[in-house]
Structures are given as structure tokens and as C-alpha cells.
Amino acid sequence: MKNKIAQIFAASALLLATxxxxxxxVALDRAPIDVRNAESLQRGAKLFTNxxxxxxxxxxxxxxxxxxIGLTEQxxxxxxxxxxxxxxxxxxxxxxxxxxxxxxxxTPPDLSLVARSRGADWLYTYLRSFYRDPSRPTGWNNxxxxxxxxxxxxxxxxxxxxxxxxxxxxxxxxxxxxxWETVEHVDGKEKIETHQLVLTRPGDLTRLTDGKANTLDxxxxxxxxxxxxxxxxxxxxxxxxxxxxxxxxxxxxxLVPMTYLLKKEYWRDVH
Numbered sequence: 001m002k003n004k005i006a007q008i009f010a011a012s013a014l015l016l017a018t019x020x021x022x023x024x025x026v027a028l029d030r031a032p033i034d035v036r037n038a039e040s041l042q043r044g045a046k047l048f049t050n051x052x053x054x055x056x057x058x059x060x061x062x063x064x065x066x067x068x069i070g071l072t073e074q075x076x077x078x079x080x081x082x083x084x085x086x087x088x089x090x091x092x093x094x095x096x097x098x099x100x101x102x103x104x105x106x107t108p109p110d111l112s113l114v115a116r117s118r119g120a121d122w123l124y125t126y127l128r129s130f131y132r133d134p135s136r137p138t139g140w141n142n143x144x145x146x147x148x149x150x151x152x153x154x155x156x157x158x159x160x161x162x163x164x165x166x167x168x169x170x171x172x173x174x175x176x177x178x179x180w181e182t183v184e185h186v187d188g189k190e191k192i193e194t195h196q197l198v199l200t201r202p203g204d205l206t207r208l209t210d211g212k213a214n215t216l217d218x219x220x221x222x223x224x225x226x227x228x229x230x231x232x233x234x235x236x237x238x239x240x241x242x243x244x245x246x247x248x249x250x251x252x253x254x255l256v257p258m259t260y261l262l263k264k265e266y267w268r269d270v271h
Contacts, residue, residue, distance in 0.1 A: 026144050026195070027180040031124035032223050035231045041069040044228025047221065049080045049091075051153045052111065055100060057093030058232055060112040064088050065235045104149040105137070115226070115233040124226045127154065128219065129178065131161040131197055143178070143197060158218050159203030163195065170194040175213040 034040065045066055048058075064087045066076050073087055081087070083094045093108070100107045115123060126144040130152035133141035138151040143163060152158070161177060169192060172179040178197045183190060202208050205218040231237070 025182075026125070026129070028119075028121040028125045028144075029128070029178070031120040031226050031230075033120050033227050033230050035227065035237055037227065038070040040224045040227045041231050042071060043221075044224040044226070044231075045069065045071075045080060047225045048111075048228055048232075049082065052225075053083070053091060054094050055104075055108040055150075056111045058091040058112045059110050061091045061232050061235070062088055063091060068235055069231065106149055108150070111229065111232070113233050115230040120226055120230050123229055124222060125178075127222045127225065128158070128215075129161075129197060130155065130158070131163045132200075133163075143195065154218075154222070155203065157203045157205040157221060158215070159199060159206050160201040161197045162200050164198055166194045166196070168192055168194065170196070172196060174211055175199040175208055177213050177215055 063076055063081055063084075064073070066080065067073065071080075076087060077085070083092060093110075095108070118126075122144065126142060129143040130140050131143065132139065135141075136147070138149070140148075140150075140152045140155070141163075142148040142150075169181060170179075175198050176196045177199050180195050182193050182195060184193075185191070199206060199208065199213040199215070202213075203218065205221060206213065206215045208214070
């Protein structure tokens, strides 16, 4: 009996710990994803090859699949291929794995399926949540991925952000880019903190207007990159859905009437 009670208490403690941990997670922004938007995917592919492919690979994605988003073979060769001259080659990383481990503490992961494992909302929020942190080796940290080893590769476009943590609930004012609350239960008491990412220095795609942060252009750029990462996780998604709709139309307008007519013909002699 005592063992059973101990197990119940242990399970309860684990549940409370899980709830407390979940309550401190960063709220995710919804990513404006549209894998049918070819222009957005083309802009995202350009961002990926220029800013991501030097450290991260996409080993299951081949350059010639970019023709699915409206690019010609020549456009791909001229603008997006820097590590190979064969369009059928995978999008391999230019950096050596051993060098990445030395520079960043861990080998940068392959991004072929990152959108399927992390989710579009996570990626969209993560790419917009870097802030200056002198205690980190790269000088950057991330509100979504604490103590991240990756530097902020889009800092010139976004500018510099600072993370402010304030006790209690505080209304977002001034150059606040993102704001969220975390709740922890410590010794039966509720501890609420407000986390705010503040734009301290504008970048090429952000600006301060009347003391308020305007990040629409940068957010749009990150949306294009996230959109491409989602596409890269399943390049055949649009084709698959188109084929699926065709099969459904076939079933509705051809197979169902044929089935009805066959049934009617069969039962005519029975009656």
C-alpha cells in the first residue's frame, strides 16, 4: 500500500513538474505559410542558399527540385548553386562537419526535414527571436532556444534586440518586438514574469518610428524563408494534393454513377 501511495505521489510530482515546465515556454507566433506561393518560395530559396547553406545542409533536397517552384535550370545554376555545378546534386553543406563542431560546439544539423520536426510556427518565431547576449560565445542567444550555439545570421536585416524580463504582467510599450508571459508555481505560489524583446538598434529591414518598432519587412523575409523550409520538407506536397483532388473528382463523378448503374442493372433481373 505504501509503495502504491509513493508511486502516486511520484507521478503527481512529475505531472506538476511537466505543467510548470510547459507554462514557462515561449508563445509561438503563427507562420504565414503558403507553399503554393511560388514567388515567396523563390525568395526563400535565395535566402536559404545565401545564409543557411554555408553551415546547414539539405541532403535530401536536390537543386533540380527548385524547378517545381518556377525556376529554370539556368536560373538555378546562375543564382543558387555555389557548392556544385551539377543540378542533380543534393544541397550539401559547404562547411566540414568537424569544423562546425569546433566553431559552434556541435555540428549544425541538416535542415531537410526541420520544418516537419519543429513545425513552421516554431521556425518562424525562432528566426525572429535572437537577442544580444555577451555571455554567449557568439554574442547571441535566442528566446525560443536558450543557449543556442547558432549565431544570428540575419542580424544585419533585423538589427539588435535585447531581452528584458520584468516581474508581473506588463503592457508592451515602446520598441517591443515580441512580448509573452511565463507562469511558474513555486511552493504553492504563482510567479508571473513578462519577457520582452526590444529593438535597440534597427537593421536594414527594421526601423524605429516614433519610438515604436516596425519589423514588417523583416518578418516578411523570415516568412519567405520559413515557407521554403516547409516546402523543402515535402516538395511534392502541392502535386500530391492536386492528384488527390483529381482522384476524389473521379470517384464522385465517374465511379459512383457507374457503381449505381451496375447495381441497378444487376438487381433488375432479381426483382
